[in-house]
Amino acid sequence: MMNATNAMTMREKNRRMILDLIRKYEFSRAELAKETSLTKAAISIIVDDLMKNGVVKEYRSEEKTIGRRPLCLKLNPDFMYAVGLNITRSHVKIGIVDISGRVVCERSLEVSPKKEALKQIVKTIGELVEESGVEAEKIYGIGVTAPGPVDTQNTTILNPTNFDEWHYENIGLRLKNVLDKKVYLENVAGGRALSEKYFGLAKDWTDYLVFVVSDGIGSGIMNSGKLLRHASELGHTSIAYNGIPCECGNLGCIEKYASMPAILQGTPYQSWQEVVDAEDDALIEKEAEYLSCVLINAVNILGFESVILHGAANYKPQKLMDAIAKRLKNNTITGESPKLYSGSAFSEVVSAAATVFDNYFNKF
Ligand SMILES: [Zn+2]
Structure with missing residues (x-):
């Protein structure tokens, strides 16, 4: 038998699960029951309570369906x-x-x-x-x-x-x-x-990688809908075993080649924006070569479906993304390459x- 604490935890867990679904999809009560396999009665108890506390509101959907338009639920962002x-x-x-x-x-x-x-x-x-x-x-x-x-x-x-x-x-x-x-x-x-999961491109995605290429290179890897911790330092994976020494102690870290200060070094450009605007395809190709090198490793290990580009390299990134995508397709072991996306411009x-x-x- 469940003890009182467990029952309370379970209730709170169900409540948050329902809130999360309403947040994402503005489901109706019936849809919530279908999605969660909770009974309609159980859903109603939770939803009524959420409405009483002003956390969600019910509204008549504008979608044209046969018969009555369903009542959908909406999260009150002020909660x-x-x-x-x-x-x-x-x-x-x-x-x-x-x-x-x-x-x-x-x-x-x-x-x-x-x-x-x-x-x-x-x-x-x-x-x-x-x-x-x-x-x-x-x-x-x-x-x-x-x-x-x-x-x-x-x-x-x-x-x-x-x-x-x-x-x-x-x-x-x-x-x-x-x-x-x-x-x-x-x-x-x-x-x-x-932020891509809650507010951006990745609402329904479970396995993807966010690649931030700016002064440094960072990565955030989502695996089965959860952020992988202790696995987010792609910037310090090596692309040259005898390469440039990095402050981290490793040799040939990609940050030493593809971060903005590194790729711009010895060029006439002050920023990546200038490179893109000047249509310097050779330099864009070079950056794609570096970045795809670690991405191929990451895909071969983790097999995610999408890559979202962020940071300074995300300025009009179509050319860069196309060049990376081509390399991923040719060089991952399965030949299946994740799709590349330009990241959302959130603060x-x-x-x-x-x-x-x-x-x-x-x-x-
Ligand atoms: Zn390093």
């Missing part, structure tokens, strides 16, 4: 918010985001020495919460994204290259008392992967907030 904080090498961005991914307000700060930056972050979170007018109890947590590697379990930034001042900073501990909310930490690319604070919402929906 939950998160604070999103993205820390980069040059600045931090902080914002308040609702559960539909809308940014209520956000602010950018230049990063001064870490001690000063932390003070500024704490102060700004408080100011933004006030400015947003969001009630504190509706904020589920604070989501932080930072360059990887990070220890999500202990909310600690580990030892990202060129980020020395923040090494081994337990950001969770620092921010724990700001709003008395739980703090979640993810590497930037992991946050991007989650970084949306990705940071997505780590909070993911913890809510994937808690059990």
Whole structure:
């Protein structure tokens, strides 16, 4: 027999599962019953309770069907918010985001020495919460994204290259008392992967890779709908066993070849945008050659279906993506290549907030 705690956990688990389905598909009660294999009566108890608390509302669908249009359910985006904080090498961005991914307000700060930056972050979170007018109890947590590697379990930034001042900073501990909310930490690319799942291209996808190519190279890998942790450092996989030494200790890390500073070195260009606008196909081809090298390894190991490109390389990326796709098709062991997509242009604070919402929906 189930004990009381288990029954309560089960009820909460069902409640969040239903909320997640309503969030994604605006299902009707009947559709929820079909999708979850819960009884219609059980669905009604949960849905009635959600409606009573203003979390969801019912509306008549506009879709033309034979007979009466069905009553569908819609999430009230005002029911939950998160604070999103993205820390980069040059600045931090902080914002308040609702559960539909809308940014209520956000602010950018230049990063001064870490001690000063932390003070500024704490102060700004408080100011933004006030400015947003969001009630504190509706904020589920604070989501932080930072360059990887990070220890999500202990909310600690580990030892990202060129980020020395923040090494081994337990950001969770620092921010724990700001709003008395739980703090979640993810590497930037992991946050991007989650934002695509909750608000972007990947609503229905379970296996995909987000590739962030900017000053560094990061990756967020989703496997069976969950973010793979401790497997998100494709930027430090080698494409040349005797290659350029990297700060991480390895030789030939792709970051040393295909990150923006690396690929632009010795060229007349200041940015990737200039390369694309100048239609320098040889350089684009070269970048595709580097990037597909690690992607082929990743596909051969994990076999995901889609790759979403983010970062500076995601500027008018069709040529680059076509060149990568061609190489993937020819060189993966199965000959099946994942589809490439240009990533959604969300603010970084949306990705940071997505780590909070993911913890809510994937808690059990
Ligand atoms: Zn490295």
